[in-house]
Amino acid sequence: MTLLDVRDVTFGYGRQRQVLHGVSFAVKKGVSVGLVGESGSGKTTILRLLLGLTKPTGGTINFGGSVLDPSSRGFMRDYRRSVQAVFQDPYSSLDPRQKVRDIISEPLQSLRIPGAHGEAVAAALDAVGLPADAINRYPHEFSGGQRQRIAIARAIVARPQLVLADEAVSALDLSTRIRIVDLFKRLSENMTLVFVSHDLGVVASLCEEIIILERGHIVESGNTREILDAPQHPYTQKLLQSVPRMPR
Amino acid sequence: MTPLLSVDGLTLKTGDKTLVSDLSFSLGAGERMGLIGESGSGKSLTAMAVTGLLPKSIVPAGSILLDGQQVVGTLERTLNGLRGSSVAVVFQEPLTALDPLMKIGTQVAGPLGRRLAREGKSPPRREVDREVLQFLDHVALPQPERIANSYPHEISGGQRQRVAIAMALACKPKLLIADEPTTALDVTTQAEILKLLDSLVRELGMALLFISHDLPVVATVVDRVTVLRNGRAVEEGPVKAVFDQPRHDYTKTLVEAARSFDNALEGTA
Amino acid sequence: MSAADELTPAVVTAARKPRWSPTFTIGLILVGIHVAIALLTLFWTPYDPTSTTGGRLEPPSFIHWAGTDRLGRDFFTQIMIGSRIALIVGAGAVAIGAAIGVTIGLLAAFATRFLDDALAATLDILIAFPTLLLAMLVVAASEGASLWSAILALGIAMSAIVARLTRILAKRVLQNDYITASRTSGTSWPGVVVRHVLPNIWPTLSVNFALQFGIAVIAESSLSYLGLGAPPPNASWGRLLQEAQGTVYTAPIGAIAPGIALVTLVIGINLLADGLRDIGDPTRRISR
Numbered sequence: 001m002t003l004l005d006v007r008d009v010t011f012g013y014g015r016q017r018q019v020l021h022g023v024s025f026a027v028k029k030g031v032s033v034g035l036v037g038e039s040g041s042g043k044t045t046i047l048r049l050l051l052g053l054t055k056p057t058g059g060t061i062n063f064g065g066s067v068l069d070p071s072s073r074g075f076m077r078d079y080r081r082s083v084q085a086v087f088q089d090p091y092s093s094l095d096p097r098q099k100v101r102d103i104i105s106e107p108l109q110s111l112r113i114p115g116a117h118g119e120a121v122a123a124a125l126d127a128v129g130l131p132a133d134a135i136n137r138y139p140h141e142f143s144g145g146q147r148q149r150i151a152i153a154r155a156i157v158a159r160p161q162l163v164l165a166d167e168a169v170s171a172l173d174l175s176t177r178i179r180i181v182d183l184f185k186r187l188s189e190n191m192t193l194v195f196v197s198h199d200l201g202v203v204a205s206l207c208e209e210i211i212i213l214e215r216g217h218i219v220e221s222g223n224t225r226e227i228l229d230a231p232q233h234p235y236t237q238k239l240l241q242s243v244p245r246m247p248r
Numbered sequence: 249m250t251p252l253l254s255v256d257g258l259t260l261k262t263g264d265k266t267l268v269s270d271l272s273f274s275l276g277a278g279e280r281m282g283l284i285g286e287s288g289s290g291k292s293l294t295a296m297a298v299t300g301l302l303p304k305s306i307v308p309a310g311s312i313l314l315d316g317q318q319v320v321g322t323l324e325r326t327l328n329g330l331r332g333s334s335v336a337v338v339f340q341e342p343l344t345a346l347d348p349l350m351k352i353g354t355q356v357a358g359p360l361g362r363r364l365a366r367e368g369k370s371p372p373r374r375e376v377d378r379e380v381l382q383f384l385d386h387v388a389l390p391q392p393e394r395i396a397n398s399y400p401h402e403i404s405g406g407q408r409q410r411v412a413i414a415m416a417l418a419c420k421p422k423l424l425i426a427d428e429p430t431t432a433l434d435v436t437t438q439a440e441i442l443k444l445l446d447s448l449v450r451e452l453g454m455a456l457l458f459i460s461h462d463l464p465v466v467a468t469v470v471d472r473v474t475v476l477r478n479g480r481a482v483e484e485g486p487v488k489a490v491f492d493q494p495r496h497d498y499t500k501t502l503v504e505a506a507r508s509f510d511n512a513l514e515g516t517a
Numbered sequence: 518m519s520a521a522d523e524l525t526p527a528v529v530t531a532a533r534k535p536r537w538s539p540t541f542t543i544g545l546i547l548v549g550i551h552v553a554i555a556l557l558t559l560f561w562t563p564y565d566p567t568s569t570t571g572g573r574l575e576p577p578s579f580i581h582w583a584g585t586d587r588l589g590r591d592f593f594t595q596i597m598i599g600s601r602i603a604l605i606v607g608a609g610a611v612a613i614g615a616a617i618g619v620t621i622g623l624l625a626a627f628a629t630r631f632l633d634d635a636l637a638a639t640l641d642i643l644i645a646f647p648t649l650l651l652a653m654l655v656v657a658a659s660e661g662a663s664l665w666s667a668i669l670a671l672g673i674a675m676s677a678i679v680a681r682l683t684r685i686l687a688k689r690v691l692q693n694d695y696i697t698a699s700r701t702s703g704t705s706w707p708g709v710v711v712r713h714v715l716p717n718i719w720p721t722l723s724v725n726f727a728l729q730f731g732i733a734v735i736a737e738s739s740l741s742y743l744g745l746g747a748p749p750p751n752a753s754w755g756r757l758l759q760e761a762q763g764t765v766y767t768a769p770i771g772a773i774a775p776g777i778a779l780v781t782l783v784i785g786i787n788l789l790a791d792g793l794r795d796i797g798d799p800t801r802r803i804s805r
Contacts, residue, residue: 094695094698151698175502178504178505201512241439
């Protein structure tokens with residue numbers, strides 16, 4: 001079943017600065033996708049479009065059979081329930097003046113999701129491996145990795161179908177990064193993950209499918225394993241060769 | 249032969265908090281060593297201590313002998329002579345390391361002019377300009393004339409980092425400290441910069457102290473590594489030995505994590 | 518490194534205990550005295566403020582602590598009532614300035630580029646006028662001088678400064694990822710303002726309000742001094758100072774007493790403003 005269907009999407013500021021040139025791909029339920037590209041590839045723009053923060057200048061994004069329209073309140077209410085996000089910088093993505101309880105329960109309150117919010121927050125905290133007494137603390141009392149766990153708890157508390165992650169482990173230390181990647185891996189068993197990253201190693205360990213972007217074009221896409229084993233496009237080959245490896 | 253840099257029992261404190269404790273290592277002329285550590289390990293502070301650029305609130309103890317000169321507790325004026333001639337630094341963020349209001353050519357001419365003055369030369373302006381272009385060419389920047397006439401915001405991040413390296417090289421230092429020089433760059437740019445650093449350091453016979461949290465990156469440019477954690481050296485040795493058979497648990501965790509991403513790429517996970 | 522290691526209470530280095538500094542305490546005491554006196558005047562004053570209870574321009578004595586004024590009224594009673602007027606003026610002007618200023622500032626922060634530029638330019642022009650001059654214009658435009666026209670005038674004059682500050686602070690907050698995260702959590706723009714923007718701009722804003730409070734008190738005194746403030750029998754310190762001008766050599770207490778009252782209140786408020794900065798900032802607090 002197709003969750004998201006991106007059809008021929010373009011985006012640009014005026015005629016000179018075209019950021020995306022006719023991008024098409026589909027996200028299938030239960031199949032995690034990695035969007036890989038360097039700065040200027042348009043991966044962040046795609047993410048903003050998928051989050052409904054910006055409108056494409058051309059083409060359409062379909063979700064569950066209807067077109068994603070950021071100006072339609074009714075649609076966006078349902079869409080936000082189904083699609084949540086995790087951002088790159090765990091220091092900027094949590095409001096420093098809110099307690100962890102308020103941070104995690106924000107989607108429940110804003111989307112007016114019925115049920116016991118306290119229990120949902122506790123379940124989300126448990127799912128990301130944080131102690132239950134974290135709810136009464138402020139973000140600055142946590143390390144970078146723990147903060148990212150809080151951000152992930154906020155993203156999953158409303159039980160969305162799709163989680164969009166924007167470089168969600170790039171700002172973390174290696175030993176923390178591996179654990180957050182493991183957490184994402186575990187969570188992706190129950191929800192679909194779209195993981196935007198410049199890091200091929202992270203995407204390779206998380207995503208079944210991969211989309212390689214270069215300057216607003218999809219240069220290659222498909223099964224992650226197949227593409228990494230036999231990259232067809234010269235840019236994919238260059239990207240793969242550039243990744244520093246441990247000495248053998 | 250005395251080593252170019254010898255750090256002995258270095259301890260850095262701020263208030264009652266110890267940031268680096270009892271750190272010792274040494275680096276001979278032309279040697280290349282990596283300082284590996286995650287955030288809070290004290291790796292960047294160590295680099296600043298070596299150049300004598302610690303913030304006032306951080307108090308160093310122990311000994312840092314750089315090119316025969318004691319750095320700890322030495323007057324700023326003496327250290328100023330040391331910087332440039334003995335040591336130069338390339339920082340993580342090339343945009344903030346360059347003056348946004350100064351043309352690239354003028355920025356590179358600064359340290360170059362100071363070195364020439366140190367060597368007792370005062371060549372005419374035109375000759376300095378020519379040498380600036382040579383340095384820009386040396387770090388493989390295309391169209392050196394155009395770059396020299398540009399402002400930092402007019403060139404790409406990778407090009408800015410090349411300029412920063414050119415500035416460090418213009419000093420002809422005996423020791424080059426690179427503090428996470430590729431962390432802010434794209435993967436393909438990172439590969440190019442690493443290759444450039446590697447070849448330049450070999451060619452000019454400089455010693456390199458490479459500071460990074462990224463194990464595979466460190467492995468591509470250095471021979472030896474010291475692993476720092478919370479201000480303490482937990483392991484030290486040749487890259488191959490440390491990465492193949494890490495002894496300390498922390499090093500093991502890091503190596504395993506790095507390898508697991510490698511394996512995911514190779515499909516051997 | 519074990520999983521538990523990452524879970525150890527983390528980088529609490531930034532956290533400091535709230536600084537209950539001596540300056541803050543002094544500020545609290547000074548302002549507290551004025552508030553207590555102001556409240557007291559609602560029920561009791563040493564003498565009736567409007568009736569003649571002694572000779573003209575008597576020097577300070579045990580009967581009249583600060584002497585008497587030109588009409589033989591108790592001067593200490595006038596000073597006490599002055600506290601009440603000063604606090605009403607300060608609070609009223611800040612309330613009006615905050616209501617108008619924060620609204621306009623938030624609108625500008627959220628507005629389209631064009632509207633924001635227009636608002637910012639307007640505010641810059643308004644701020645270029647001295648607060649006092651602006652207030653004088655407003656008083657002149659309203660029907661005669663009264664306490665309320667002075668408060669309204671100062672509030673309006675203050676609102677431009679508050680609006681500009683709010684706009685800058687709000688714009689900075691809006692750049693944070695937690696705003697985007699809040700939007701993608703399904704929070705509406707008004708919800709974002711209430712949940713994230715206001716709490717995050719409040720600490721800086723509240724310090725500014727306290728400073729503006731002090732400025733308003735001084736400005737009202739200046740207006741009264743110029744005859745544009747609260748008319749008699751409202752005993753504004755500014756008017757008392759003005760009345761004392763002619764007799765400053767023969768009865769210096771007439772200028773000294775309201776001067777001391779004015780200075781202690783304004784200094785107290787400024788010290789309080791400094792202390793306020795640290796309180797209500799969770800990054801400087803360790804919750805247990």
